[in-house]
Amino acid sequence: xxxxxxxxxxxxxxxxxxxxxxxxxxxxxxxxxxxxxxxxxxxxxxxxxxxxxxxxxxxxxxxxxxxxxxxxxxxxxxxxxxxxxxxxxxxxxxxxxxxxxxxxxxxxxxxxxxxxxxxxxxxxxxxxxxxxxxxxxxxxx
Numbered sequence: 001x002x003x004x005x006x007x008x009x010x011x012x013x014x015x016x017x018x019x020x021x022x023x024x025x026x027x028x029x030x031x032x033x034x035x036x037x038x039x040x041x042x043x044x045x046x047x048x049x050x051x052x053x054x055x056x057x058x059x060x061x062x063x064x065x066x067x068x069x070x071x072x073x074x075x076x077x078x079x080x081x082x083x084x085x086x087x088x089x090x091x092x093x094x095x096x097x098x099x100x101x102x103x104x105x106x107x108x109x110x111x112x113x114x115x116x117x118x119x120x121x122x123x124x125x126x127x128x129x130x131x132x133x134x135x136x137x138x139x140x141x
Contacts, residue, residue, distance in 0.1 A: 046129040060095060062088070063131075064120070066104045070112040081119065088123035099127040 064084075065073045072084055079087070092098050100120050104113040113130070120128055 044126075046127070060098065062091060062098065062100045064100060064102045064116060066102065066108045066113050066116050068105050068107045068109075070109070070115070072116055085119065085123055088120060088125060092124050097127060098125055099129065100125050101129050101131045103131040 063075055065076070067073070071078055072081065073079060074084065074087065088100075102113060102116055102120070117128060117130075
């Protein structure tokens with residue numbers, strides 16, 4: 001015998017649209033949190049590509065060259081580090097957008113070029129680029 005209940009027979013439904021909204025919200029939240037968890041410790045440098053590198057000689061650009069022994073020269077004139085620091089700070093006071101190009105000799109060590117880069121950053125200059133040779137094999141036969 002079948003007994004009827006006074007409660008109406010309702011079919012349960014699972015609404016999927018609110019669950020999709022919640023999943024998109026959780027995905028976006030996890031993406032934002034994961035991006036903020038990365039600790040970026042880098043030096044900002046504008047590195048030109050080797051095919052587009054050209055020599056630019058302008059009066060408002062400082063060209064630094066680093067020799068094999070770590071000697072720094074400004075526009076082919078050797079300069080001691082204290083003189084270089086005072087020259088860079090004086091030029092930076094006149095022009096806060098002063099660009100500096102650092103060129104290392106082929107046999108210069110990476111450490112000496114990075115030392116000069118850090119030295120320029122300590123002078124307050126923000127626009128620093130590492131100059132590259134378009135054809136590195138042409139310097140040595």
